[in-house]
Amino acid sequence: xxxxxxSKYGEFxxxxxxxxxxxxxxxSTLKGxxxxxxxxxxxxxxxxxxxxxxxxxVHFDLVYVPLRHLGYKAAIVNFSDIxxxxxxxxxxxxxxxxxxxxxxxxxEELYAGIQLACKTYGVDLVGGDTSASLTGLTISITCIxxxxxxxxxxxxxxxxxxxxxxxxxxxxxxxxLQLLEREKIVFSANSEAQPDFEGRDYILxxxxxxxxxxxxxxxxxxxxxxxxxxxxxxxxxSSELIHICTQSNVGCRVYExxxxxxxxxxxxxxxxxxxxxxxxxxxxxxxxxxxxxSMEDYEKILTLEDVGIVGHITKPELGLHLVGREGExxxxxxxxxxxxx
Amino acid sequence: xxxxxxSKYGEFxxxxxxxxxxxxxxxSTLKGxxxxxxxxxxxxxxxxxxxxxxxxxVHFDLVYVPLRHLGYKAAIVNFSDIxxxxxxxxxxxxxxxxxxxxxxxxxEELYAGIQLACKTYGVDLVGGDTSASLTGLTISITCIxxxxxxxxxxxxxxxxxxxxxxxxxxxxxxxxLQLLEREKIVFSANSEAQPDFEGRDYILxxxxxxxxxxxxxxxxxxxxxxxxxxxxxxxxxSSELIHICTQSNVGCRVYExxxxxxxxxxxxxxxxxxxxxxxxxxxxxxxxxxxxxSMEDYEKILTLEDVGIVGHITKPELGLHLVGREGExxxxxxxxxxxxx
Numbered sequence: 001x002x003x004x005x006x007s008k009y010g011e012f013x014x015x016x017x018x019x020x021x022x023x024x025x026x027x028s029t030l031k032g033x034x035x036x037x038x039x040x041x042x043x044x045x046x047x048x049x050x051x052x053x054x055x056x057x058v059h060f061d062l063v064y065v066p067l068r069h070l071g072y073k074a075a076i077v078n079f080s081d082i083x084x085x086x087x088x089x090x091x092x093x094x095x096x097x098x099x100x101x102x103x104x105x106x107x108e109e110l111y112a113g114i115q116l117a118c119k120t121y122g123v124d125l126v127g128g129d130t131s132a133s134l135t136g137l138t139i140s141i142t143c144i145x146x147x148x149x150x151x152x153x154x155x156x157x158x159x160x161x162x163x164x165x166x167x168x169x170x171x172x173x174x175x176x177l178q179l180l181e182r183e184k185i186v187f188s189a190n191s192e193a194q195p196d197f198e199g200r201d202y203i204l205x206x207x208x209x210x211x212x213x214x215x216x217x218x219x220x221x222x223x224x225x226x227x228x229x230x231x232x233x234x235x236x237x238s239s240e241l242i243h244i245c246t247q248s249n250v251g252c253r254v255y256e257x258x259x260x261x262x263x264x265x266x267x268x269x270x271x272x273x274x275x276x277x278x279x280x281x282x283x284x285x286x287x288x289x290x291x292x293x294s295m296e297d298y299e300k301i302l303t304l305e306d307v308g309i310v311g312h313i314t315k316p317e318l319g320l321h322l323v324g325r326e327g328e329x330x331x332x333x334x335x336x337x338x339x340x341x
Numbered sequence: 342x343x344x345x346x347x348s349k350y351g352e353f354x355x356x357x358x359x360x361x362x363x364x365x366x367x368x369s370t371l372k373g374x375x376x377x378x379x380x381x382x383x384x385x386x387x388x389x390x391x392x393x394x395x396x397x398x399v400h401f402d403l404v405y406v407p408l409r410h411l412g413y414k415a416a417i418v419n420f421s422d423i424x425x426x427x428x429x430x431x432x433x434x435x436x437x438x439x440x441x442x443x444x445x446x447x448x449e450e451l452y453a454g455i456q457l458a459c460k461t462y463g464v465d466l467v468g469g470d471t472s473a474s475l476t477g478l479t480i481s482i483t484c485i486x487x488x489x490x491x492x493x494x495x496x497x498x499x500x501x502x503x504x505x506x507x508x509x510x511x512x513x514x515x516x517x518l519q520l521l522e523r524e525k526i527v528f529s530a531n532s533e534a535q536p537d538f539e540g541r542d543y544i545l546x547x548x549x550x551x552x553x554x555x556x557x558x559x560x561x562x563x564x565x566x567x568x569x570x571x572x573x574x575x576x577x578x579s580s581e582l583i584h585i586c587t588q589s590n591v592g593c594r595v596y597e598x599x600x601x602x603x604x605x606x607x608x609x610x611x612x613x614x615x616x617x618x619x620x621x622x623x624x625x626x627x628x629x630x631x632x633x634x635s636m637e638d639y640e641k642i643l644t645l646e647d648v649g650i651v652g653h654i655t656k657p658e659l660g661l662h663l664v665g666r667e668g669e670x671x672x673x674x675x676x677x678x679x680x681x682x
């Protein structure tokens with residue numbers, strides 16, 4: 001494979017080379033890459049801003065994450081935060097720190113993934129830069145989105161008796177990660193070993209090429225549902241429920257047998273002797289949407305595709321509990337990934 | 342000095358601890374830290390977005406940069422990009438990657454600098470996160486600003502016969518850096534040596550605690566001047582003139598004896614046997630404003646404080662030249678800092 005040194009382009013040349021294939025599509029994007037700042041026009045819409053810093057060795061492992069997938073995922077993670085506000089992502093900026101280990105072709109792969117994500121979700125790349133790093137790869141993405149005033153959904157609006165809803169299924173991305181970690185160990189012991197990925201494509205995809213739930217935000221709008229609170233599930237259901245309940249000053253009951261789980265994830269968990277419920281509660285990186293909605297919207301929610309009701313909001317004094325299959329109540333605790341500990 | 346390990350707080354606790362002293366002041370800041378995204382309302386103004394990634398060992402050296410100064414400068418650099426669009430910075434997000442080498446007190450220092458910059462320039466901190474890093478310190482800042490439709494100034498509007506103007510003076514930050522680098526070498530040879538900084542406070546401040554030219558943007562508005570093109574000078578006058586001339590499809594003549602230089606910078610350059618003009622043209626990190634304005638605004642420009650006219654824009658076929666003290670013409674070349682080479 002061809003290897004072009006980054007120094008061939010220089011800083012301004014490189015960012016131009018990497019971004020020139022991107023085409024702006026949004027009306028709100030007046031000026032993208034190439035000035036001191038991007039210029040955007042949201043008229044009477046509210047502006048949403050979220051940012052994410054990804055560091056090699058901490059947030060991703062290039063041993064098993066292809067750069068194209070990494071670029072896609074780095075973008076998706078930010079889009080997901082905007083959908084979690086019931087908004088639409090519109091622009092991103094991408095800043096990279098890259099060591100000499102990386103070639104121009106490597107960065108083209110990374111940007112190809114970012115570009116695919118942008119195209120799929122209708123987002124414009126409007127800025128950023130590329131600079132040298134002494135060690136590894138650093139990716140910083142900021143996403144700007146818009147939302148109608150009457151649709152923005154915060155974390156603090158959940159009310160007692162609201163329904164707790166979850167899109168898709170939980171724990172699959174975590175089980176995909178466990179599979180990759182296992183195969184990495186096998187491979188490091190025997191470099192001729194072929195990874196055993198048969199029948200596990202779904203959990204791998206959930207880990208390596210997750211999607212943000214644009215479709216759910218669209219469905220909510222079509223059905224006329226405005227959630228009372230919403231978050232994306234990036235650190236596990238427990239952690240996110242604690243955020244919503246704390247900020248809304250409410251309690252919750254979530255039912256173990258209602259938590260949506262995928263079959264491949266169950267099989268993987270059994271094989272690794274892990275609890276799939278623990279993975280769903282604390283695993284992270286699902287990028288599904290967790291939202292609460294008024295009981296008045298119950299009938300409408302039943303018509304939402306790929307959304308399940310997992311519990312309900314209570315008064316704060318009732319606390320935060322998972323109700324097990326035998327009816328036992330277990331207090332929810334945040335065990336989401338905490339890379340600083 | 343007290344040392345509190347970062348792990349004491351955990352990820353969410355740490356960002357809350359570091360940001361809780363920040364108070365939002367801008368009407369456009371509807372919701373800051375603490376949800377999936379910040380929520381902003383710019384009504385009929387245009388939205389400006391700029392982002393900057395700073396990596397330890399590449400963009401800063403903690404041997405001689407105090408963390409408080411680093412925080413201040415990291416914020417200022419972004420504000421400067423917004424002023425360069427003739428806009429006003431309003432919000433920032435700050436993401437940090439920190440290794441275990443850093444304590445909570447270290448990060449408090451860094452945030453104290455960011456907070457001082459925010460307060461001085463009227464900017465709100467609205468988001469970001471803190472995560473572990475395997476190596477050193479990574480700072481990613483995104484700044485959001487606003488501008489009136491009729492005032493936004495791009496790089497591509499310079500016209501033949503326009504005046505070329507520069508605020509403040511150039512090359513001082515670079516000479517401050519040279520001084521710090523020299524004292525670092527002296528110190529590494531003899532750790533009891535005291536740095537020799539007497540009478541050099543100005544160039545040190547320009548390097549360690551630069552300011553963004555909010556005052557110039559204010560003066561332009563007061564005098565009713567809308568520049569035809571503007572940039573901030575972060576990579577040296579040559580590099581920025583080339584950007585403006587290329588994007589505007591024009592040429593330029595800049596006069597060596599018109600380039601504003603500070604006395605301390607001249608003395609330092611002589612001592613180090615360097616050319617102060619080269620430092621002004623290629624040194625970088627001045628964060629002064631370079632702008633072009635119509636000849637019709639000539640009288641008004643003369644009334645601007647701390648702004649000098651350094652040359653004029655020409656037709657593109659006349660090229661980009663520096664006119665030396667003897668009248669000789671030297672082609673301008675970009676030799677700005679290029680950390681990727």
